[in-house]
Amino acid sequence: MGKMIVRSAAGGGKLMETLPQGLVLEIMGRLDLESLCSLAPVCKALRCSVSQSFSSISTLDLSDLSPTTWVLNRILSNNKVLKTLILDCRRLDDYSVEVFAKESIQELVLLRMFTVEMRQANEHESAGSCHKAIGQMLDRCLYLESVSIKFHADYSHSGNISSIQLTLPKNVKALLLQPISDWQAKVLIQNIGVDGGSHSSLAGVGISSFEPMFHWLQSLSLVLNNITDELIFNITNNLHQLVELCLEDNPPEEPSLMNDLTNGGLQSLGTFRNLIGLSLSRNRSSLTTFKRVNDIGILVLAEGCKRLESVRLGGFSKVTDAGYVSILHSCKNLKRLQIVNAFFLSDLAFHDLADAPNSLVEVRLISCNLITGETAESLSVCRNLQVLDFSGCKSIADIGLNSISRLSKLTTLDLCGADITDSGLSALGGGSSPIVSLCLRGCKRITDRGIVMMLHGDGVLGNTLLTLDLGYLPGVSDTAVVAVAKVCRQIINLCIRNCFAVTDTSISALGSPERSEGKRSLRKLDLYNCCGLSAVSFRLLRGPFFCGLRWLGVGSTKLLADGKYRFIELGIERPGLSICISGCEIGCKDGWQCHECI
Numbered sequence: 001m002g003k004m005i006v007r008s009a010a011g012g013g014k015l016m017e018t019l020p021q022g023l024v025l026e027i028m029g030r031l032d033l034e035s036l037c038s039l040a041p042v043c044k045a046l047r048c049s050v051s052q053s054f055s056s057i058s059t060l061d062l063s064d065l066s067p068t069t070w071v072l073n074r075i076l077s078n079n080k081v082l083k084t085l086i087l088d089c090r091r092l093d094d095y096s097v098e099v100f101a102k103e104s105i106q107e108l109v110l111l112r113m114f115t116v117e118m119r120q121a122n123e124h125e126s127a128g129s130c131h132k133a134i135g136q137m138l139d140r141c142l143y144l145e146s147v148s149i150k151f152h153a154d155y156s157h158s159g160n161i162s163s164i165q166l167t168l169p170k171n172v173k174a175l176l177l178q179p180i181s182d183w184q185a186k187v188l189i190q191n192i193g194v195d196g197g198s199h200s201s202l203a204g205v206g207i208s209s210f211e212p213m214f215h216w217l218q219s220l221s222l223v224l225n226n227i228t229d230e231l232i233f234n235i236t237n238n239l240h241q242l243v244e245l246c247l248e249d250n251p252p253e254e255p256s257l258m259n260d261l262t263n264g265g266l267q268s269l270g271t272f273r274n275l276i277g278l279s280l281s282r283n284r285s286s287l288t289t290f291k292r293v294n295d296i297g298i299l300v301l302a303e304g305c306k307r308l309e310s311v312r313l314g315g316f317s318k319v320t321d322a323g324y325v326s327i328l329h330s331c332k333n334l335k336r337l338q339i340v341n342a343f344f345l346s347d348l349a350f351h352d353l354a355d356a357p358n359s360l361v362e363v364r365l366i367s368c369n370l371i372t373g374e375t376a377e378s379l380s381v382c383r384n385l386q387v388l389d390f391s392g393c394k395s396i397a398d399i400g401l402n403s404i405s406r407l408s409k410l411t412t413l414d415l416c417g418a419d420i421t422d423s424g425l426s427a428l429g430g431g432s433s434p435i436v437s438l439c440l441r442g443c444k445r446i447t448d449r450g451i452v453m454m455l456h457g458d459g460v461l462g463n464t465l466l467t468l469d470l471g472y473l474p475g476v477s478d479t480a481v482v483a484v485a486k487v488c489r490q491i492i493n494l495c496i497r498n499c500f501a502v503t504d505t506s507i508s509a510l511g512s513p514e515r516s517e518g519k520r521s522l523r524k525l526d527l528y529n530c531c532g533l534s535a536v537s538f539r540l541l542r543g544p545f546f547c548g549l550r551w552l553g554v555g556s557t558k559l560l561a562d563g564k565y566r567f568i569e570l571g572i573e574r575p576g577l578s579i580c581i582s583g584c585e586i587g588c589k590d591g592w593q594c595h596e597c598i
């Protein structure tokens with residue numbers, strides 16, 4: 001059996017240990033990408049072992065690393081088994097397509113694909129370059145099962161974009177297009193329902209498809225200008241194998257009766273007996289809602305689609321508790337429920353959950369103004385809940401937090417904008433919920449005292465928390481942030497944007513090398529508009545401080561008082577660090593920011 005020899009650099013080549021190669025590869029397989037990259041420079045033997053490990057990776061998430069084409073090639077060059085790849089493309093060039101578009105790929109997610117060449121080219125050249133790159137990717141990924149093509153709104157509406165002629169791999173089961181107009185979606189769906197090859201020119205996306213794809217398309221996601229009954233009728237008449245449907249629109253004006261979704265469209269969807277995932281939403285930025293759908297439409301839908309496991313409804317302003325209750329009680333396999341901007345959804349919908357599905361693992365009630373802490377108490381009977389989101393529900397108060405804190409599987413809790421106080425946080429900190437992600441953004445009655453009590457409570461929160469959002473809290477200062485730095489051993493993402501009382505003391509506590517001993521290092525830190533920081537904090541951003549930092553938001557702070565040039569130097573010193581000065585949310589996470597990250 002092969003041996004691996006690791007020599008100590010400090011010991012002048014002294015033999016440290018000898019291990020079987022098989023054992024080394026087993027250990028390597030349990031390490032994350034960053035750990036593997038850190039091991040490679042130690043010695044030649046480790047470098048060879050790391051290279052072997054790279055060749056056997058089947059799933060790879062590089063969304064936080066922004067590799068160059070050269071680095072990406074070093075990671076993927078010998079890999080022939082990669083099935084899933086998530087890639088931040090900010091530092092890639094056109095040649096990278098040949099590196100990551102592998103035949104074995106089944107799922108490929110490309111984020112922030114704004115190459116230098118495309119930014120500098122004129123519109124016509126940019127479109128042609130983009131179209132060519134997309135075509136090359138699809139031609140090379142012969143086993144691709146999921147295709148998602150998203151264009152920024154400014155790009156797709158430029159008016160000078162020619163059709164992209166794409167040949168979809170015949171194994172495609174899931175298709176996402178964004179944006180697309182309702183009439184173009186109609187043409188696409190009708191062509192999908194016709195045997196044999198077909199071609200349709202769509203909002204800059206023309207698709208040439210193989211016949212086998214039409215029989216196996218199981219998931220369709222469209223972001224369009226308008227969801228209409230006619231669109232729904234086309235889907236139900238042509239896509240008979242569909243099990244997941246996601247439609248989102250953003251009409252520029254109030255739709256007419258003939259150009260809107262009504263109860264008739266939902267009645268047609270009710271014939272999809274095998275549907276397990278459904279999302280129908282009107283963008284929250286839209287000035288209109290689905291005013292032609294009421295409880296009757298939702299009742300018919302729930303009665304027909306009883307196998308639904310995931311439901312997302314947004315912008316149904318005429319639907320009341322009766323409609324939403326029908327979903328809870330008809331869909332016995334329901335696991336995920338998300339309701340957005342529901343004017344008439346109240347606590348009554350959740351009063352009797354005895355007959356509701358015990359399978360619920362995720363409930364998101366977003367910007368539902370009639371929801372109070374009573375709903376939180378009612379949902380505490382759902383013992384399998386892992387995600388609970390009340391963001392924008394301003395009537396949520398301390399009542400219910402004690403019950404929530406006893407949910408033994410709860411990992412994500414969003415209380416953005418809630419009316420909770422320090423007492424509520426104290427109850428949360430004394431619970432047994434292994435919360436990994438907690439959002440307290442905009443909870444203006446929270447102070448340092450509440451944060452400290454929560455973290456020093458008898459519960460497990462301090463040991464489990466990975467992501468914490470304390471943004472827009474006027475009562476939070478260094479006291480709370482220092483407590484986070486000392487107690488939260490696992491935290492990797494922290495947002496304290498618009499916390500005006502936070503000073504350099506917090507930066508020192510968060511970034512000190514002593515904090516890293518026995519704890520995880522912060523990966524993402526949002527300091528946007530923390531006006532209490534001074535330019536002195538900049539020195540705390542250099543090594544050895546914040547050794548694991550991957551994203552930093554410093555917009556509207558005094559850290560930029562001397563300009564962005566020293567941050568450019570910092571980016572050169574720390575090539576794995578992305579620095580945002582534009583005020584993006586943590587991680588520039590939606591992927592549409594076209595600004596330059598340092």
